[in-house]
Amino acid sequence: MNCKILIVDDSPLLRATARRAVLQAGVPVTQVREAANGREALDALAQSPADVVLLDVNMPVMDGFEFVEAKAKDRNLAATKVVLVTTEGNRQRLQRMTELGVTHYLRKPFEPEDLRTLVAALLAGGGA
């Protein structure tokens, strides 16, 4: 399975970090794109779908929670898996994200290996 990844983070440094982890995950990836916020991510997905979205939460314009709310309303995006990368862990908000289809979370701070492992498991069709 060749996969398409969309990395969504307002920090170019963190996007580069995630890109490196994805490329080192040891799975066949055909495309890695980047977006700086949830709005840009929705626009990118409208142009071309992705299999996995690595989604930061704390972003300007449209944050990760707002992106997940918007994505859930678009049936064309139902197959896209979302990994929520977050520094916080409010139970109520995370429960809401789970209800909207988010199945994977990565809590900051994480080791690069954690992201590689998660991406490899996701793209292999499993979980982490």
Added chain:
Amino acid sequence: MSRSAVGEQLLELAQQALERMAFLIADPVDRAPVDVLPETRHAARVAIRGGAEASWLVVAVSDTFATDVAAGLLGCDAAELVGDSHGEAAVAELANVFGGQLLMALGGDRLPLRLGLPEPLSDSDAARLVLGAEWSGVLAGERGSLVLACGLG
């Protein structure tokens, strides 16, 4: 948890975070944060909203410390990083991560607290906030220092 205990916990969590995300070892040192500030070059502030009063956190780092954080995140040698943009990005990410840890220490798992976006700070604003902080501390790495300060709403 007392306010000073929150600060001490924050310093310990910051140490762990630096090691985990950037493979950077930094230890607390017995220096006044205000004395270390002139050695720093990049600073950012993040606010936590949702309570009666906003809490906030300031991170200030020396140029070499910021470079080492960026290099650790990217998995490259510090000498490979050219330009100046990585310093500001690194301190913003540190503010984001440490702010998230402060939010959780303040009960963010059950309270409706929200972390704001990191904002870059001028030297004078960083100094003003650190001087007025309820708690502040210093971590020293192999090649530079980090000042951490917070106000608890």
